Amino acid sequence: MATSNQTTLPPVVTMSGIVKRFPGVLANDHVDFDLMRGEIHALLGENGAGKSTLMNVLAGLYRPDAGVIQVNGKTVNLSSPRDAIKAGIGMVHQHFMLVPSQTVTENVLLGLDEPRFLMRLSEYDDKIAELGKQYGLDVDPRAKVWQLSVGEQQRVELLKMLYRGAQVLIMDEPTAVLAPQEIDDLFETLRSMTAQGKSIIFISHKLNEVAAIADRITVLRRGKVTANGLPAKGVTTQELARQMVGREVVFRVEKKPAKPGEVVLDVRDVYAENDKGLPALRGLSLNVRAGEIVGVAGVAGNGQRELSQVICGLRNATQGEVALTGELVSNRPTLYGIQRGMAYVPEDRTHVGSSPNLSVTDNVIMKKYRKPPISHGGLLDMNEAGRFAKELKEAYDIIVPSVDTPVRLLSGGNLQRVILAREISGEPAFMVAVQPTRGLDVGAIEGVHRLLLVQREAGSGVLLISEELEELFSLSDRLYVIYEGRIMGEIQLGMEEPSDEIVEKIGLMMTGTPLDKIEKEAAA
Template sequence: MEAVEKSQEKPIAVQMSGVVKHFPGVLANDHVDFTLFKGEIHALLGENGAGKSTLMNILAGLYRPDAGTIVVSGKTCTFNSPRDAIHAGIGMIHQHFMLVPSMTVTENILLGLEEPRFRLRLSHYDEQIRALGERFGMRVDPKARIWQLSVGEQQRVEILKMLYRGAEILIMDEPTAVLAPAEVEELFHTLRRMREEGKSIIFISHKLNEVTAIADRVTVLRRGKVTAAGLPLAGVSRAELARLMVGREVVFNLQKKPVQPGEVVLKVENLHALNDRGLPALRGVSFEVRRGEIVGLAGVAGNGQRELAEVITCLRKAEKGHIWVGGEEITNCNVSKGIRKGIAHIPEDRTHVGTAPNLSVTDNVILKKYKEPPIANGWMLNQVAATGYAEDLKKGFEILVPTVETPVRLLSGGNLQRVILAREISAQPQLLIAVQPTRGLDVGAIEGVHRLLLAQREAGAAILLISEELEELIDLSDRILGIYEGQIMGEVTDGNLEAIGLMMTGTRLENAPAVPEVRHE
């Protein structure tokens, strides 16, 4: 009660009242009330599709509400565009990046600003951006083009873009999804400093441990309605928050059934590859994955994980080395051969790589089967069979969508990931490459993805799990490899956090001093 009274003494930064927003077949926000105080960090929780991003897109000027009012610093506002929201001191960092791939980091940060107007001295602004990144512990090359950056580096650009604009109200949609633990701590230090200066932060996250660590209060949405409004977080457990989000008990640590690993399915030997900038990304990578096991790959973003997944799945050329799948060499083969060899791929970028956004759910789930009967009828597509197949996957993988003809660009992150999982797992792969499979998902969706991965392990698939979530790697993996600057630093089988941390920061395990047994609980 004391915490509530204390928070009520603060002036209100944002007051959203009775907000309603409809999309075709979906009521995204159902008379939502939301209050943000000045100088607080307010967490916004909910399942994928609960209406969080829609509500914040309304506050950021991207959507207009069908009903309801928005008051910012005591003034009733109507936003017709993000520019209006920015002028009101509101900045949003989106889960799916709003960046121009062909432009540099500095050009993206300056884009849309009134200054500079006539003379653009890029070298001057490059130094400003570099200094800003160093100040907040988010280093990124200002001259690099966005398409050359890892997902983690792109997220840093989004954060720097809002910091550069000096927003007083900052909306952060999954800002830590691609950050390493040390980077998360640096970001939290920054957020706390901003709070001390009187800035207000809305923190959207599915990581409940982060929410309890950083936020002052929390509002929870479920199916477009508020289930907890401005709840002080002191003394609230992770289990209670999860129950408010999904309406049921959530299992955080699934039990792995014992599985005896079989023959080697994936063998990688002395693999070398370049990144998009023509620089070495993989430098002599060698490892094996056996049937019926999950091998985790731990590393900070940008250390060769994406390039490794792309080389194995035939999306990137290997400069040197060999890859065997099921005893057959597939080095530098075409994607079609990789699919025929039973390779499934869950990419980290589900919007631009994992799906075709403007195509329907049906079109996306048949991308690997459209040449095969019964979906293929000679040279023709059997639309009835394709729709039936999509309907079965919609039901089996609990894809929440009005119709299978809905374009996937309209789906929430969790449902989009279910579309990819349905397509890849239904092919009954012998090798599954899963890259950040739960990035940006809520606790209920994460539990579902983990169950699917463990089911594939029990079915005899070989799984390479590439993740920056150490908790996920330790819970699911039979073995964990550490990668740093494109090289494998070692392997652990006991979940030793200190050993994993040493490998992630560039220490080879055989050269490391004896590390104590620090297991994840």
């Protein structure tokens, strides 16, 4: 399996036939992967493709259910990160594992057996500074971690691994947290490390970055290898996009042709920040008409969450505005939008969409309790509320012994039906649904899809934000592709299956190429 087309030395790492199962999910399905000395090998794939799982296996965090790992030709048993680092494998996680109040040196030494007793840190400061100089990792060993930029913190993580003698460095989406200038610095560092004999695995889902840095590329899709160790030179981004997104047997949902009406939701040039205060939406515009389902496709973490929150008034836009049936709703209280026909099916069913300890009744009246017949002048009519809950239970096939049951006891599909029942019963003009079928079984998914289509038939506009392309293909009338907080392009979907050409375009857009550029290149 080792495609040793570059060197005659054995691979530093060979993983063969790796299988890793999670309950209900096959995360890695007989995956083969190898890494040569001194190369940067990119691991490409959508979210959920199994990249991180595979690398967590290599880093000793997960035990594979089957498969063999060899390091420098010798079979190893990696049952903990300690074993992995002993074998020379170190992983830099996407979320750094540093102690903010300690200095760089203290962080590098953390967990090591040295210094034995006396903390003569200044000696180590010099050692670490030297190590940094060797690999172009410029960071002051005496600085406290909290004072460092994200890029510098990443360097500390690298220093930690190098100090422990790592020969193989796994970088899990290292550019996700970095500014463009920092990315250039990182790439330079990585090249200097490979020049000195280190080998690097670079996990990413961004095609342009992979093309810029990798020597070879392996593509994973749904736990399987679709391209094994392709040389980065000579492979087109189109091909990679196709390998990454692929085609699945789409089981289509019965739907009538759309009859789009007035624009119900208009998002105009919206900018917003994420929880860390970094830009998440950068001038995003889209619209949804009555009676249509509009999909938003994209790899997770490209601003989808923030988009849904800005629309619903749970997050402020720093620029731009959102209008619901012509009325401004952005940067206004959530209640303002709700009262004007905004419905929201959030991604997080248990922490945002419902209150687990409250009963089905208490949960379904959450947006209705303010008005008659549920309440009169501040007094709740619990009989009426119970009747309403029972009505919804019947109408939406919610399987629950009683409407007084706390919703934490409901299965995922039933809980989602409770949330959809609440949102739809408000007869909204517009609904945004984020990942509405994540984690549900087939039957429940069908039910959710049917309900979304009923909404569409009823003439309300639906914005469906999902990472499941097949779901978007089967439900959406139009599709936007989001990438780093911008819309890369808009695609009209007919009643028939999208062509390979369209799928390829979507793949390219999801990895950062705007539609107009794709079309210009196709025309040329």
